[in-house]
Amino acid sequence: MIQTYIRHIGLLILLLAMQVLIFNHVHICGYATPMICVYFLLIMPLSTPRWALLLWGFAIGLVQDMFANTPGMMAATLTLVGLVQPKMLTFIGGVDEEDNKEDETAPSIARIGMFPFLRYALCGILLQCTVFYLLETFSFFSIADTLINIAGSTLFSLLIIWFIDSIRGNN
Amino acid sequence: MAALLEFLRKYNYWFIFILLEVASFVLLFRFNSYQGSVWFTQANSAVAKVNRIYTNIEAFIHLDEVNAMLTEQNSVLQMQVSQLREQLKDAKAEPSINDRHILDSLSGYRLYSAKVVSASIVKNENYIVIDKGAADGIKPEMGVVGGGGVVGIVSMVNSHHSMVLPIINRNSRISCRIRRTGYYGSLTWDGGSIYYANLTGVPQYARAKRGDAIETSGYSTMFPPGLFVGKVRDTKPAPDGLSLQLVVNLGTNFGNLRDVTVFENLHKEEVQELIERNDSTISNHTN
Numbered sequence: 001m002i003q004t005y006i007r008h009i010g011l012l013i014l015l016l017a018m019q020v021l022i023f024n025h026v027h028i029c030g031y032a033t034p035m036i037c038v039y040f041l042l043i044m045p046l047s048t049p050r051w052a053l054l055l056w057g058f059a060i061g062l063v064q065d066m067f068a069n070t071p072g073m074m075a076a077t078l079t080l081v082g083l084v085q086p087k088m089l090t091f092i093g094g095v096d097e098e099d100n101k102e103d104e105t106a107p108s109i110a111r112i113g114m115f116p117f118l119r120y121a122l123c124g125i126l127l128q129c130t131v132f133y134l135l136e137t138f139s140f141f142s143i144a145d146t147l148i149n150i151a152g153s154t155l156f157s158l159l160i161i162w163f164i165d166s167i168r169g170n171n
Numbered sequence: 172m173a174a175l176l177e178f179l180r181k182y183n184y185w186f187i188f189i190l191l192e193v194a195s196f197v198l199l200f201r202f203n204s205y206q207g208s209v210w211f212t213q214a215n216s217a218v219a220k221v222n223r224i225y226t227n228i229e230a231f232i233h234l235d236e237v238n239a240m241l242t243e244q245n246s247v248l249q250m251q252v253s254q255l256r257e258q259l260k261d262a263k264a265e266p267s268i269n270d271r272h273i274l275d276s277l278s279g280y281r282l283y284s285a286k287v288v289s290a291s292i293v294k295n296e297n298y299i300v301i302d303k304g305a306a307d308g309i310k311p312e313m314g315v316v317g318g319g320g321v322v323g324i325v326s327m328v329n330s331h332h333s334m335v336l337p338i339i340n341r342n343s344r345i346s347c348r349i350r351r352t353g354y355y356g357s358l359t360w361d362g363g364s365i366y367y368a369n370l371t372g373v374p375q376y377a378r379a380k381r382g383d384a385i386e387t388s389g390y391s392t393m394f395p396p397g398l399f400v401g402k403v404r405d406t407k408p409a410p411d412g413l414s415l416q417l418v419v420n421l422g423t424n425f426g427n428l429r430d431v432t433v434f435e436n437l438h439k440e441e442v443q444e445l446i447e448r449n450d451s452t453i454s455n456h457t458n
Binding site: 080 | 194196206
């Protein structure tokens, strides 16, 4: 139990470090920036209380905001992701809500299958990128650029999260 | 109550969600200059609209003071003009006829500016209350004039307010004449529209036309002659069949009357005394 927590916290620190030290400085073709911290929310088990999801989302977002100097943007985004994460997991990830109420294992490719997990992760990441870029541009003036940003970042983030999840699954 | 508690317990995360989102957005607008400025300008355009309305109202309220000031100034200037005319008359050997006419019409009158504080315009016995009274030198039977023309006559005074009997009161009766021809009659009002009054007792041979200006005759001691009252709108024979009745479109709009000038005739007592002496002579004769 304690071990799980420690591993979780370790993962979180790793994710945040990768994000703020590496990925925040990556702008592929000036558009796609991977945002991987959402992975920590995505692998929260169904048994997690919803308020905990929200608080985690807010806290992770806030840390990321501090380093990226975008106060509030990621916090707002990840809080929203935290709100819808359980619903996404059941409706899109295909995990049965009633059966897994007490389930404390994290959703992963190994656990819910490759295709459902990627579908579920795609939705979460897409939501994150959409909200984040809309908040960042804060206008519909250059909507085409914003859409390219969202699409590029979503795909790139999904690839990296897929990669991270595969590594974790093998361990 | 139990249901409410159950509801709160079940959906508490919604409150947390809203709280966190609000906190995020506060951070977003507070510390991001771009988003902050967008929010600020959007919120500001709404605030600006409210502010503009407020400013308009404020300006409207101040308009009142400005108006009073202008009227005050106007009456001061009018007096100044009359004084200057007098000096000019002394300086010039032969003043022009026009100057002398204006001077003659205004000399012997003192002007007070006042503000309407209360008015009724929908009854048959209408009245207007102005904010100057006996303490300011107002006495009954002084003439009251507004920007558009004659308003009425002071009927009652107390220390700081006076009641004016306006033209649009059934008991009002003001001696007026047709400016073009000089025929005169009595201006009365019989209820109805506050924009029209009747000039009665005009001889039938006074060829009044629509559009003729009606002015005070100066036969009463309240008004100097030649003050504008209104314009003829219609002529018709009076019910008695002997005279003409003119429907007069009044120059004063009683609906929005604000600032008025009160005329004091400085020689009223003399005129009054002459009339009284005449009356007593007649009554002595009859006795």
